[in-house]
Amino acid sequence: ADEHAFQQFIECAFNSQGQVDRSWRYGYDGKDVMHVDLATETVVGTSEPGKRLAEERKSTEYIRRKEEKLKIVCSAVKTVFLKSNNTLSRAAKPTVLLLSNGGQGQEYLKCVVRGFYPNVIRVRWTQKGKPIFFGVSTTGTLPHTDGTFQMTSYLSLGNMTAHGVTCEIEHLSIDGKLRKNYGDNPWILSQITVAVVAFILGFVCTIAVIFVWKRHQTTKSHDDETNGASDESEASLSLNVMNISQET
């Protein structure tokens, strides 16, 4: 037994200035059938059977009934839209991960873009400023369980080197472009971090040793001062002896 489905789309488009567009569309088995054209006040069939169906509905009464319904729906939706504008216009910035993958001769780069909202996004590959179009494939925009979206773009390297390749992302939540260069890997970053920490430790050891050495030098200087004091005492004794001789 054949199964069929009918779909009805009632749409209202808004921007910050107010209502932009209204439309009413019908679909049968996943295909457009006809739609109501409010500008010309006609029902437009978009397929052969749809044209016959539209012909039967070419009456001003029918169109006015649809227009009235649209006004009611769009008015209610506009109220919701104005209340929810700040909420629904919120944006979430994506995180980007650039990885290499694949075996010998089948190497490719993978740019994982995750956690963005809304779902309109542009992901591009460039090498030294020039865009790359061949060998690019993508998962398309996929949803994430927390309500944000994700997408992965793949770049087959072929004969190309990965040096200088960049993944560029344009999104509502980003000013300008977010760029991820190949080689900006988190693992490399952690390696650099470990190396820097090690260097700092070595440097601290050096400073500590020099400090200990300087303390040793200061101790010797103190001994010299003691000798100086001893010399002065001998001089005083000599003067006293001379004074006694003169009196006799």
Added chain:
Amino acid sequence: MEALLRITLICVCVQAKDYHKYGLIGACGDADQEDFIVQFDDEQLAHVDFKEQKDVITLPEFAGQAVLPPIYVDAKRAEFNCKAYLAVLREVYASSPEVLEPPWSSIYPKSDPQLNLKNTLICHVTGFFPPPVRVLWTKNNVNVTDGSTISRYYPNKDGTMNVFSRLSFIPEEGDIYSCSVEHKALQQPQTRTWDVEVKQPSIGPSVFCGVGLALGLLGFATGVFFTAKGNNCN
């Protein structure tokens, strides 16, 4: 003509960043199926659960709570009209060939896979018509019957449908998972494969380098110290 119009529409939507579109989508099928959805841009705000006779808000949590007017009453009225249209269209389209749209599927993990840590594999099937689709999972070429679920059907803008199947799993080195999609419009099942290739961060060389550097600097400092001490003795 239609394709050109759609491309134009897409361009307009993309260029005007503060351009938003609300939509109400009502649908029904022969086997007493019905659906009613509120959509904002490409996001589904709510749908009607006809069995429970209530609205189900599906807006993501981080977006806060949007206030929606009750839609159940409208959904019931839409359902009634939908059935009437369906009866008429069935006759009008009786001589037309059956519309079949093949699905397109993607497989991806819910979160970054780490060895021996529980995760979820998701198979997203989109662009097909009519429902249903069947999704089968395999692990290392063996059918998996436990731990998989399939979601309700969601409409796309162009009238086709999409659905999600989820499989709970624990990534282990070398495992190969696949999801196969069966649909009336496909000559053979459409299979997507996902390998467990979790890359361990190579910390070893860094640690070796760091320790070596530290030891080198320590040796250098010791040398400087004893050199200075030797000169002082002379």
